[in-house]
Amino acid sequence: MSATDDTLFNQMIRVENKDIFVDLKKNKGGVYLKISERGSTGRNTVLIPASGIARLKAVLDEVAKASSKAKSVSRERKNRVASDPAITARSVYVTGLTWETTDADLSAHFSQVGEVLSAVILRQRRGGNPKSSMGCGVVEFSSREIALEAIEKFNETELMGRQIRCREDRTPVDDSAEAEEGEVEAPEAAAKAPRSRGAKKSSKRSEDSVPEPNKVFVTSLPWDSTEEDLTQFFSQAGQVTNAEILSTKKGRAMGSGIVEFADATGAANAIAQLTDQDFKGRKISVRQYYV
Numbered sequence: 001m002s003a004t005d006d007t008l009f010n011q012m013i014r015v016e017n018k019d020i021f022v023d024l025k026k027n028k029g030g031v032y033l034k035i036s037e038r039g040s041t042g043r044n045t046v047l048i049p050a051s052g053i054a055r056l057k058a059v060l061d062e063v064a065k066a067s068s069k070a071k072s073v074s075r076e077r078k079n080r081v082a083s084d085p086a087i088t089a090r091s092v093y094v095t096g097l098t099w100e101t102t103d104a105d106l107s108a109h110f111s112q113v114g115e116v117l118s119a120v121i122l123r124q125r126r127g128g129n130p131k132s133s134m135g136c137g138v139v140e141f142s143s144r145e146i147a148l149e150a151i152e153k154f155n156e157t158e159l160m161g162r163q164i165r166c167r168e169d170r171t172p173v174d175d176s177a178e179a180e181e182g183e184v185e186a187p188e189a190a191a192k193a194p195r196s197r198g199a200k201k202s203s204k205r206s207e208d209s210v211p212e213p214n215k216v217f218v219t220s221l222p223w224d225s226t227e228e229d230l231t232q233f234f235s236q237a238g239q240v241t242n243a244e245i246l247s248t249k250k251g252r253a254m255g256s257g258i259v260e261f262a263d264a265t266g267a268a269n270a271i272a273q274l275t276d277q278d279f280k281g282r283k284i285s286v287r288q289y290y291v
Contacts, residue, residue, distance in 0.1 A: 005027040009023070009024035012287075061136070069162075088169045090143055091140045092166050092168065093136065096164040111151050116142075123211070155167070156283055217258055218230070230243035231243040235276060237266050238265060238267070239261060243260070274286050
């Protein structure tokens with residue numbers, strides 16, 4: 001490996017408080033995959049020859065299957081939503097929790113913004129018995145307004161020594177998918193696309209999705225962000241050709257957006273340089289956009 005190695009592909013994904021860099025490179029010795037992890041304690045790198053990439057993918061596929069089987073649907077949560085669908089509108093989904101966080105800890109923390117009706121740590125289940133925490137939970141408030149205030153106040157703040165993320169709750173299908181979406185903000189996590197102006201927008205990668213090299217997906221935006229704000233801020237990474245703030249069907253800002261650059265270099269610069277940077281008083285997350 002040397003400074004003259006050519007880069008054939010590169011992407012950064014954010015996993016909790018770590019940046020994972022995936023680079024496909026080529027030199028005189030051939031093609032190799034470089035995976036680097038950068039956290040608060042330093043950086044680690046693994047090099048894999050091109051001949052081993054297919055085998056690595058096969059192993060990761062097996063790992064994903066095993067992880068999915070290890071987690072099952074939270075019956076209590078499904079039953080509550082089935083009895084009162086409005087619960088999701090006034091609930092907040094929280095990820096990044098420490099394994100030691102209890103229901104009481106979660107309730108006490110979020111009670112700072114308003115009345116908490118329920119706070120539940122999602123757990124893995126074996127034979128119907130709850131086991132270890134999945135690192136995520138759901139907090140139900142007495143109103144949707146309080147839930148939205150909680151997201152604004154607590155997203156990307158610290159709880160029991162770890163940075164947590166908060167978003168509006170969604171109808172649960174499988175807690176394993178919920179945990180993957182919150183804990184691993186990576187291409188392998190599949191999610192329903194948010195809607196903006198009636199058009200389907202994709203922020204996560206499913207099995208059939210592909211990246212748009214000129215676009216990035218931005219989250220944790222302040223609610224008062226405008227498309228002009230996005231354009232101006234992201235212009236430091238490259239020429240911005242379009243910026244869009246995503247919103248619900250009712251026109252409420254979702255705290256996320258899409259920025260399109262004139263070329264892939266601008267998008268790559270944005271991911272590498274602007275993730276965790278301050279944007280109007282909040283740290284934002286920038287990642288690859290998928291369709």
